[in-house]
Amino acid sequence: MTPPVPELADHAADCADRLLAADEVLLASHIDADGLTSAAVASTALERAGIEFEAVFKKQLDAHEIATIAAADYDTVLFTDFGSGQLDDIARHEREGDFTPVVADHHRPADEETEFHLNPLLFGLDGASELSGAGAAYVLGRELGRATTGDDAANTDLAGLAVVGAVGDMQASSGELHGANAGIVAEGVEAGVLGEATDLALYGRQTRPLPKLLEYSSDVYIPGISNSQSGAVGFLSALDVDLKSGGEWRTWVDLSGDERQTVASALVQRAIQRGVPAHKIDGLVATTYTLLDEPEGTELRDASEFSTLLNATARYERADVGLAVCLGDRDGALDRARDLLTNHRRNLSEGLRWVQNEGVTREEHVQWFDAGTHIRETIVGIVAGMAVGSDGVDRDVPILAFASKSDEETKVSARGTHALVRSGLDLSAVMGEASAAVGGKGGGHDVAAGATIPAGQERAFVERADAIVGEQLG
Numbered sequence: 001m002t003p004p005v006p007e008l009a010d011h012a013a014d015c016a017d018r019l020l021a022a023d024e025v026l027l028a029s030h031i032d033a034d035g036l037t038s039a040a041v042a043s044t045a046l047e048r049a050g051i052e053f054e055a056v057f058k059k060q061l062d063a064h065e066i067a068t069i070a071a072a073d074y075d076t077v078l079f080t081d082f083g084s085g086q087l088d089d090i091a092r093h094e095r096e097g098d099f100t101p102v103v104a105d106h107h108r109p110a111d112e113e114t115e116f117h118l119n120p121l122l123f124g125l126d127g128a129s130e131l132s133g134a135g136a137a138y139v140l141g142r143e144l145g146r147a148t149t150g151d152d153a154a155n156t157d158l159a160g161l162a163v164v165g166a167v168g169d170m171q172a173s174s175g176e177l178h179g180a181n182a183g184i185v186a187e188g189v190e191a192g193v194l195g196e197a198t199d200l201a202l203y204g205r206q207t208r209p210l211p212k213l214l215e216y217s218s219d220v221y222i223p224g225i226s227n228s229q230s231g232a233v234g235f236l237s238a239l240d241v242d243l244k245s246g247g248e249w250r251t252w253v254d255l256s257g258d259e260r261q262t263v264a265s266a267l268v269q270r271a272i273q274r275g276v277p278a279h280k281i282d283g284l285v286a287t288t289y290t291l292l293d294e295p296e297g298t299e300l301r302d303a304s305e306f307s308t309l310l311n312a313t314a315r316y317e318r319a320d321v322g323l324a325v326c327l328g329d330r331d332g333a334l335d336r337a338r339d340l341l342t343n344h345r346r347n348l349s350e351g352l353r354w355v356q357n358e359g360v361t362r363e364e365h366v367q368w369f370d371a372g373t374h375i376r377e378t379i380v381g382i383v384a385g386m387a388v389g390s391d392g393v394d395r396d397v398p399i400l401a402f403a404s405k406s407d408e409e410t411k412v413s414a415r416g417t418h419a420l421v422r423s424g425l426d427l428s429a430v431m432g433e434a435s436a437a438v439g440g441k442g443g444g445h446d447v448a449a450g451a452t453i454p455a456g457q458e459r460a461f462v463e464r465a466d467a468i469v470g471e472q473l474g
């Protein structure tokens with residue numbers, strides 16, 4: 001069996017060997033869906049390899065957090081879904097003998113290098129669309145499995161979690177996963193843990209009652225159905241499909257193949273009639289990824305719903321709950337995660353409404369809003385991404401979103417589009433340079449990045465970012 005990502009295989013094997021030589025490992029990961037699945041993949045692989053470890057989660061890895069990690073006194077630290085952007089600080093601790101770092105990440109690397117650094121960007125792969133943090137952890141986990149069992153297919157059952165991470169980082173563009181991610185999907189299918197299908201692309205196929213599935217479909221706005229309960233029910237009632245079973249609304253996955261076809265065709269037809277642009281209509285259908293070992297009708301069965309469930313935990317300081325769900329705790333942890341999901345959903349929709357009411361300010365090359373304390377800093381990036389393309393928020397310039405972290409610090413999230421990236425946009429460079437200019441720190445990906453800056457520097461930051469984006473796109 002060839003390795004899932006051949007370009008990274010040799011280096012991953014070296015990283016795996018280093019972990020196997022450790023007495024005990026501290027595993028540090030990021031607090032979003034990709035960070036949680038990275039940690040779940042890494043934990044499972046470490047445990048199966050018989051390596052003792054402890055897991056910790058950080059909102060953002062900075063000099064202070066790295067110092068805290070160093071003080072924990074582990075000889076080996078495995079960083080997943082972050083670390084590359086902070087290699088300057090990490091390498092300094094390594095030189096001082098604090099710990100040996102092993103990094104499995106996909107963010108834009110800092111200038112320093114270290115021996116055990118696994119990042120697709122170092123091997124000519126795109127870290128924003130071809131491999132996620134969970135994907136990098138999977139590549140490493142596969143080598144750990146191979147080294148300890150001699151089995152070429154060891155740990156391929158973790159492919160489902162790696163796909164949830166990639167989907168959570170929005171790496172599926174034009175409806176499907178590409179590049180190295182596609183290799184991981186293929187391994188998951190081969191292992192029997194993952195299903196791949198072309199299906200309706202609306203969020204909530206597993207868990208939302210049919211009318212809600214259509215009513216809440218804001219990504220593709222269909223006049224008369226989106227945001228209209230009576231419209232959605234009316235549309236469905238006119239079709240030859242039973243909408244309820246035993247008095248309960250059916251969900252998308254309850255429908256037979258023929259029934260799904262009937263609804264999807266009618267939906268496309270309605271969209272055409274109502275003048276929805278063709279490229280939007282194309283977005284109604286996409287490749288879906290199903291975790292076949294998870295129970296049908298749960299968030300865990302669908303990669304997209306699973307990733308949102310995880311964001312609902314870790315971005316609210318409950319990474320422990322999300323990790324437990326990933327590791328198979330289906331009782332207490334899943335219930336707790338569902339409560340957190342209700343809260344996350346409410347925050348997202350209130351946040352989006354706030355942005356729509358307040359509007360964004362347009363500069364020459366960027367647009368921005370400052371949510372202050374109205375939107376939690378850990379989700380302001382998701383809200384900014386969801387706002388793009390809605391009323392008054394253009395797709396032709398990137399969006400910057402501010403939220404207050406504390407009296408001293410402000411969080412910035414930036415989101416662009418793949419079309420802008422093709423024209424030269426690199427938001428990780430924008431966030432890095434503009435934040436450095438005002439005494440902060442930032443990084444990330446070309447299409448989505450973030451920074452922390454001193455409170456009060458928001459306007460200066462916008463000015464600087466506007467100029468840099470102008471240069472990139474000019």
Ligand code: C5P
Nearest residue numbers: 032034168169170171381385415447448
């Ligand atoms: O830290 P991490 O790499 O996991 O975060 C990536 C972030 O970038 C996610 O919040 C994801 O939603 C966002 N993203 C985006 N659009 C893309 C790719 C990523 O908004 N095309």
Ligand code: C5P
Nearest residue numbers: 168203219307308311345348382385386
């Ligand atoms: O929260 P997360 O970053 O995973 O959301 C990814 C996408 O899923 C959002 O951009 C949104 O379109 C969709 N979503 C949704 N309803 C939710 C949460 C997420 O439609 N409650």
Ligand code: C5P
Nearest residue numbers: 381413441442443444448449450451452
């Ligand atoms: O927090 P947000 O979702 O906006 O983060 C977008 C991307 O920017 C993520 O990949 C995150 O890891 C990165 N980021 C960073 N440095 C920061 C804040 C965010 O590299 N200070």
Ligand code: ZN
Nearest residue numbers: 034081133169
């Ligand atoms: Zn990531």
